[in-house]
Amino acid sequence: MKKSILSLLAVAALITTATSCANHEKEPGATPHTYVLVHGAWQAPYVWDSVQADLVKNGDKVIVVNLPGHGSDTTAPHQLSLDVYRDEVINAIAKADSNVILVGHSMGGMVITDVAEKIPNKIKKLIYIGAYLPATGQALTDLAFSDPGSQLGPLLRPSADQLTLDVKRDSLTYLFINDGSQAAKDLVLANYRAEPAIPFTNKVTLTNEGFGAVDKIYIKTLKDVVISPALQDRMIAAAGIKNVLTVNTSHSPFLAEPHTVSGLLIKAAQ
Template sequence: MKTFRLATLLVAVLLCALAACSDQKPAPEIPPTTFVLVHGAWQAPYVWQPVQQRLEQQHHKVIVVELPGHGSDLTPPQALTLNAYRDKVVAAIRAQPNNVVLVGHSLGGMVVTAVAESIPARITKLVYVGAFLPANGQSLLALAATDSTSQLGAALVPSADQLTLDIRPDRLVPVFIQDGSPAAQQLVAGNYRAEPAIPFTNPVTVTAANFGRVDKYYVHTALDNAVGLRLQQRMAAAAGIAKTYTLRSSHCPFLAVPDQLSEVLLALAR
């Protein structure tokens, strides 16, 4: 009899517990972040693949934009401007149903700045990775001229028509990815293309009403031989960026230290 009563009591307790659980609403799901990644000069979407893979493993959506005249895009260099780059990224963002975290590397920093000025309401966070960050009216060329530690300028070889810029083959790895694995260095060298020159000269217009309202972050690349750390710090300070990160990396952290860069981006998504 005691055994029967004990069993009855246990069943009653279990039923009450199940009823209580059924009253609890499931925790709301946090929607995945949409990242839009923009590569820099002399490169293409391939550089973002290790980071893209890590972000997607955490169920985020990743859009990697191929700038005109880079990768497989054969737009002639005389037809390219910074605005053409901007428009390609703007179109990619407008095609997404949600607002995005926009990330630019190197030259891509000029591009994402112009994008943020154009569609600030579509960008939740703007992230610069070893990137050029212009003030109003500045071009990449003007910013690069103030970089006393960069090794890039001495390695450049302009084409006869001044429409493209090459890098001396022996300087490509030392300037871009001196700390990368042999496989990563070969990836950069094997995918190399001459860079369209006109967008380097195009100034960016930014206003407090548009660009100024976007939440900004800077990821410094402390071992950078292309965009010197001191220039990076000056640009971030001039833009009023208070939240910065620093990676002990060359100019290509997505290939040299992809896990570390991915962790920074994942932290921003949280």
């Protein structure tokens, strides 16, 4: 009898595992989703590398946006604005052969919000990951200044011309990926650039017919010291988002726990 019970438990465990895996696999012939991934401030497309690989392995399509003034792009800071970022993402979405799942992290949340206002009919879902989520008339600075739980502000160093913002280098990995591996921290340090400042002050104008018409999901970063969980909760409530997921990481979950993030994105797309 004991052997029989153990055998049944083993079979049940196998079925549970198989079902769990199947939930993240497409049915044969299923249409792939197209994800458009937008990085945040002081970062660049490299942060999505592991997540992109997972999504492609899952049979999905991925477009990773390099925002102007970040990564390999050398656009001068004085030429940048939230509109410039928005238009870069709109151009990327135009290359997709279907409606997209638009994902934004941190400052990228401002960008995807503005994109959704302009082309809501091209977006299947908006997914915010530890991201700024403005109401109409708000800029990133309005949200950031209202966040007493953030540790970022005192560690910022504006340039003499006020066009860029630096983060104190010895605080960079603590702020963005305190729970990541040393390799991930080294990656952040190696790819660091000063952040263009003008887009932080640009406000969004949103309507029910534009941004309001798009389905939204928020993935909270529970150990975040850049955008505090308390501010995330306030933004989620203000936007009326009901579909909320969580990841128990710092501000950069795609570097700290990329496979967890991939799984959440796949789940959110279902």
